[in-house]
Amino acid sequence: MAKVKGAVVVDKEGCKGCGVCVNECPHEVLALHREVNSRGYHYSYMENPENCIGCINCGVVCPDTCITVYRVKV
Amino acid sequence: MELKDIIKPENLVYDKSEVQTDTIMHYCPGCSHGVVHKVIAELIGELGIQEKTVGIAPVGCAVFAYNYIDVDWQEAAHGRAPAVATGVARLNPDKFVFTYQGDGDLASIGSGEIMHACNRGENILVVFINNGIYGMTGGQMAPTTLDGMVTSTTPFGRNADLNGYPMKITELIAQLPGTSYVTRQAVHNAASVRKCKRAIKKGIQNVLDKKGTSFIEVVSTCNSGWKMTPVAANKWMEDNMFPFYPLGDLKDGVKGEPVSKN
Numbered sequence: 001m002a003k004v005k006g007a008v009v010v011d012k013e014g015c016k017g018c019g020v021c022v023n024e025c026p027h028e029v030l031a032l033h034r035e036v037n038s039r040g041y042h043y044s045y046m047e048n049p050e051n052c053i054g055c056i057n058c059g060v061v062c063p064d065t066c067i068t069v070y071r072v073k074v
Numbered sequence: 075m076e077l078k079d080i081i082k083p084e085n086l087v088y089d090k091s092e093v094q095t096d097t098i099m100h101y102c103p104g105c106s107h108g109v110v111h112k113v114i115a116e117l118i119g120e121l122g123i124q125e126k127t128v129g130i131a132p133v134g135c136a137v138f139a140y141n142y143i144d145v146d147w148q149e150a151a152h153g154r155a156p157a158v159a160t161g162v163a164r165l166n167p168d169k170f171v172f173t174y175q176g177d178g179d180l181a182s183i184g185s186g187e188i189m190h191a192c193n194r195g196e197n198i199l200v201v202f203i204n205n206g207i208y209g210m211t212g213g214q215m216a217p218t219t220l221d222g223m224v225t226s227t228t229p230f231g232r233n234a235d236l237n238g239y240p241m242k243i244t245e246l247i248a249q250l251p252g253t254s255y256v257t258r259q260a261v262h263n264a265a266s267v268r269k270c271k272r273a274i275k276k277g278i279q280n281v282l283d284k285k286g287t288s289f290i291e292v293v294s295t296c297n298s299g300w301k302m303t304p305v306a307a308n309k310w311m312e313d314n315m316f317p318f319y320p321l322g323d324l325k326d327g328v329k330g331e332p333v334s335k336n
């Protein structure tokens with residue numbers, strides 16, 4: 001079976017730090033950053049990027065549509 | 075493999091729909107409204123119906139829905155969206171007309187309008203966001219508030235003797251012959267969002283096929299009104315809302331059938 005690798009780009013300024021994506025990611029890729037964006041939210045970021053499989057679950061659940069997902073077969 | 079080799083246009087698998095505007099939504103972090111807006115915008119884009127869609131916005135937190143989904147909109151007075159949609163759909167039979175309404179809007183002040191629009195079988199889609207509370211005005215009890223649930227107007231919990239019983243309005247709607255599709259969905263995790271999207275797609279298709287009213291309840295969270303974190307609110311909803319508001323189809327048939335199959 002071909003392996004896949006994924007990566008996400010979070011719109012840091014659009015993120016409201018709700019944590020729903022962090023909770024939904026099956027591979028513990030995401031976390032809320034200790035720093036905040038200009039609106040004071042602890043934005044989501046890839047804490048463990050090597051685990052991402054590009055399943056898009058985080059993007060699908062984000063209420064503010066600030067996650068873009070990429071995936072490649074390796 | 076380095077991130078820069080993955081993050082390339084040809085590897086894109088999920089992105090915001092072009093039908094959704096770039097305006098940052100005013101909703102609280104984690105609010106279900108944002109997820110449902112996104113799903114509707116994606117479907118309008120995928121079905122290529124942006125030019126023929128007219129949304130009817132409610133009073134409630136979703137009052138600014140017209141800022142986020144790039145289609146034609148009409149704002150309605152509180153609870154009157156189904157009546158406004160009736161007029162828009164009858165005058166423009168080739169448009170896809172939908173209402174987007176909260177539980178206060180639809181099940182309280184607008185309970186008459188929704189019943190009669192569904193009973194007439196108006197050719198519209200109704201998206202009903204049931205978060206069990208009046209979110210916008212500060213978390214007052216709604217008809218849908220669960221028994222025992224604490225709100226700003228039921229600080230000791232809803233008491234049926236005093237406040238009446240929680241209303242399963244979707245079950246009532248499913249009895250009306252004008253409806254063709256009545257379902258209850260949720261958007262708390264990726265699987266439920268995908269399911270909800272399929273349901274809304276079916277509702278849109280029914281309207282395009284002139285099959286009468288399709289009614290989609292989305293059991294939702296209002297984490298601010300419930301005074302919980304977004305993740306805790308999703309869990310609370312699973313534990314408390316779903317037993318009373320079970321997910322699934324209530325009617326999947328044709329307009330004119332007197333009662334639901336279920």
Ligand SMILES: Cc1ncc(C[n+]2csc(CCOP(=O)(O)OP(=O)(O)O)c2C)c(N)n1
Binds near residue numbers: 152175177203
């Ligand atoms: C005629 C009228 N009555 C009352 C109000 C006050 N009001 C504004 S929003 C709202 C309830 C909204 O609750 P819901 O429909 O559940 O929407 P939510 O904010 O929870 O999404 C009320 C009572 C109003 N704006 N207009």
Ligand code: SF4
Binds near residue numbers: 051056
């Ligand atoms: S795409 Fe899937 S694996 Fe990658 S961060 Fe999102 S949820 Fe996690």
Ligand code: SF4
Binds near residue numbers: 066
């Ligand atoms: S779900 Fe969206 S808004 Fe919420 S923390 Fe994740 S990226 Fe930010």
Ligand code: SF4
Binds near residue numbers: 107135209210297298
């Ligand atoms: S008050 Fe409730 S329904 Fe309104 S935006 Fe906030 S979480 Fe959503």
Ligand SMILES: [Mg+2]
Binds near residue numbers: 203216
């Ligand atoms: Mg509500």
